[in-house]
Amino acid sequence: MDSSSSSLNKLAIDAALDSRWTEALKLNKQIIKVDPENTDALNRQARCYMELGRNNLAKKYYLEVVKIDPYNPIASKNLKIIKSFKSNGPTSSMSTNGNRLSPALFSKWNSQKSRRR
Numbered sequence: 001m002d003s004s005s006s007s008l009n010k011l012a013i014d015a016a017l018d019s020r021w022t023e024a025l026k027l028n029k030q031i032i033k034v035d036p037e038n039t040d041a042l043n044r045q046a047r048c049y050m051e052l053g054r055n056n057l058a059k060k061y062y063l064e065v066v067k068i069d070p071y072n073p074i075a076s077k078n079l080k081i082i083k084s085f086k087s088n089g090p091t092s093s094m095s096t097n098g099n100r101l102s103p104a105l106f107s108k109w110n111s112q113k114s115r116r117r
Contacts (some may be wrong), residue, residue: 007083012044021051039065043074055082 008031015024025048031041040067048059065075 005034007042012041016044016047020049021048024048025052037068038073039069039072042068043072043078045079046075050078050082055085058082 008027011108012027012031012088015021015027025045028041028045028048030046031038037039042061042065045067046058049055049058049061059079062075062079064074066079069075
């Protein structure tokens with residue numbers, strides 16, 4: 001991973017940690033444009049869509065991750081969550097109501113990808 005990719009990843013993670021979902025979405029789209037099989041960025045992009053209440057798009061990108069990495073635990077877990085939203089009624093977002101997310105949520109994505117390389 002070059003320094004510009006690394007920088008974009010950090011910016012995308014920081015935006016998500018601060019619940020700046022629209023900004024995080026834009027950053028992850030930039031990463032995916034350069035590296036369409038970047039499962040970390042695809043997972044983050046899907047999470048942004050979930051937070052923005054666009055579960056249909058979140059599902060699309062989590063399914064994309066599963067095509068690339070069938071055993072990806074993040075995508076698998078969130079696909080189950082999306083399915084439960086549909087069966088339980090409203091398709092609400094997983095909003096944190098402005099609370100800062102734990103960095104461990106996003107650090108785990110990076111550490112899993114690092115081990116695969």
